Amino acid sequence: xxxxxxxxxxxxxxxxxxxxxxxxxxxxxxxxxxxxxxxxxxxxxxxxxxxxxxxxxxxxxxxxxxxxxxxxxxxxxxxxxxxxxxxxxxxxxxxxxxxxxxxxxxxxxxxxxxxxxxxxxxxxxxxxxxxxxxxxxxxxxxxxxxxxxxxxxxxxxxxxxxxxxxxxxxxxxxxxxxxxxxxxxxxxxxxxxxxxxxxxxxxxxxxxxxxxxxxxxxxxxxxxxxxxxxxxxxxxxxxxxxxxxxxxxxxxxxxxxxxxxxxxxxxxxxxxxxxxxxxxxxxxxxxxxxxxxxxxxxxxxxxxxxxxxxxxxxxxxxxxxxxxxxxxxxxxxxxxxxxxxxxxxxxxxxxxxxxxxxxxxxxxxxxxxxxxxxxxxxxxxxxxxxxxxxxxxxxxxxxxxxxx
Ligand code: KDG
Ligand code: MG
Numbered sequence: 001x002x003x004x005x006x007x008x009x010x011x012x013x014x015x016x017x018x019x020x021x022x023x024x025x026x027x028x029x030x031x032x033x034x035x036x037x038x039x040x041x042x043x044x045x046x047x048x049x050x051x052x053x054x055x056x057x058x059x060x061x062x063x064x065x066x067x068x069x070x071x072x073x074x075x076x077x078x079x080x081x082x083x084x085x086x087x088x089x090x091x092x093x094x095x096x097x098x099x100x101x102x103x104x105x106x107x108x109x110x111x112x113x114x115x116x117x118x119x120x121x122x123x124x125x126x127x128x129x130x131x132x133x134x135x136x137x138x139x140x141x142x143x144x145x146x147x148x149x150x151x152x153x154x155x156x157x158x159x160x161x162x163x164x165x166x167x168x169x170x171x172x173x174x175x176x177x178x179x180x181x182x183x184x185x186x187x188x189x190x191x192x193x194x195x196x197x198x199x200x201x202x203x204x205x206x207x208x209x210x211x212x213x214x215x216x217x218x219x220x221x222x223x224x225x226x227x228x229x230x231x232x233x234x235x236x237x238x239x240x241x242x243x244x245x246x247x248x249x250x251x252x253x254x255x256x257x258x259x260x261x262x263x264x265x266x267x268x269x270x271x272x273x274x275x276x277x278x279x280x281x282x283x284x285x286x287x288x289x290x291x292x293x294x295x296x297x298x299x300x301x302x303x304x305x306x307x308x309x310x311x312x313x314x315x316x317x318x319x320x321x322x323x324x325x326x327x328x329x330x331x332x333x334x335x336x337x338x339x340x341x342x343x344x345x346x347x348x349x350x351x352x353x354x355x356x357x358x359x360x361x362x363x364x365x366x367x368x369x370x371x372x373x374x375x376x377x378x379x380x381x382x383x384x385x386x387x388x389x390x391x392x393x394x395x396x397x398x399x400x401x402x403x404x
Pocket of ligand 2: 212214238239264
């Protein structure tokens with residue numbers, strides 16, 4: 001028995017907002033969990049502070065599965081991003097503690113390394129095709145073997161996912177309300193095949209090419225896009241349609257062999273059960289921090305393995321370095337690993353989060369420090385206070401709200 005004696009929530013904004021859970025045992029062992037939910041950070045912080053932290057005091061830090069079941073089943077209200085991000089933070093912090101007590105990196109507790117490294121994809125983008133191509137070249141020069149390509153859609157004033165000039169990452173500006181962007185599907189559907197074709201024309205087929213649709217299409221539009229992209233041999237077409245409509249993917253599947261990846265907005269195995277068991281997708285993008293932690297993510301990945309679906313976890317900059325480290329430990333150990341997203345973090349983040357993962361030739365390794373291999377500098381964190389920031393909202397040209 002190793003009792004938890006303290007549970008503290010830290011909110012900090014080194015480049016963007018992050019919520020971090022710190023659990024401390026009676027022996028002074030500290031575990032960290034990421035509780036960041038982009039644009040809804042304070043809701044998870046309150047869920048933890050008001051409802052979960054008091055329940056954790058006095059519990060045995062070693063009983064990870066029991067704590068997961070207790071927080072999930074015991075609440076009566078199940079699932080949803082706020083609940084599952086809060087449970088995830090607890091779960092990941094407990095795995096960190098278990099690893100530190102055992103003197104082993106978390107991946108060793110998960111069965112050990114099933115591969116030498118974790119293939120990642122980087123985010124190339126540009127305001128037009130030539131600048132996007134230069135960005136793809138930059139990633140290939142850095143040794144990446146997989147690159148996601150996005151570019152501003154001609155005719156639209158703003159396109160999500162394209163950083164301002166000179167910025168490495170795209171982050172929402174501090175603001176009390178979400179910015180509102182105009183979205184128009186027709187020019188996007190004309191432009192996307194041209195954009196991805198330009199990448200293949202200049203760089204060939206010797207690396208993995210990915211593209212994110214951000215849930216913007218109807219099923220038949222997605223089917224058409226998938227067909228138009230087949231010649232460019234994508235690694236995946238991500239989030240073609242709003243993800244909660246699982247049966248919609250059947251229609252996409254019937255029309256195209258372009259592989260499909262979905263799941264960054266999912267929070268539980270129930271959200272992707274049909275997609276996996278009916279083999280409607282190729283990659284499941286659930287993440288450690290938004291899908292109930294290591295304990296639940298492993299369950300999703302095990303179900304996916306039965307149906308030949310591979311993993312491709314979300315890893316945007318709004319998932320903190322604690323999340324990325326936890327993801328790398330899982331990725332290294334699961335048999336059906338596919339790829340891991342790596343967007344990186346804005347530079348002040350490394351003042352707060354001290355990491356031990358390493359990058360080489362397009363792959364990451366989580367390192368061999370006991371636990372996750374990430375420590376949080378609370379004094380540095382205090383220098384970056386929270387500011388409200390939101391993902392943008394989309395409206396069609398007629399003013400109506402469009403899907404994300
Ligand atoms: O919080 C949402 C972002 O992480 C998301 O929009 C980024 O789509 C994204 C991706 O694939 O990283
Ligand atoms: Mg995405």
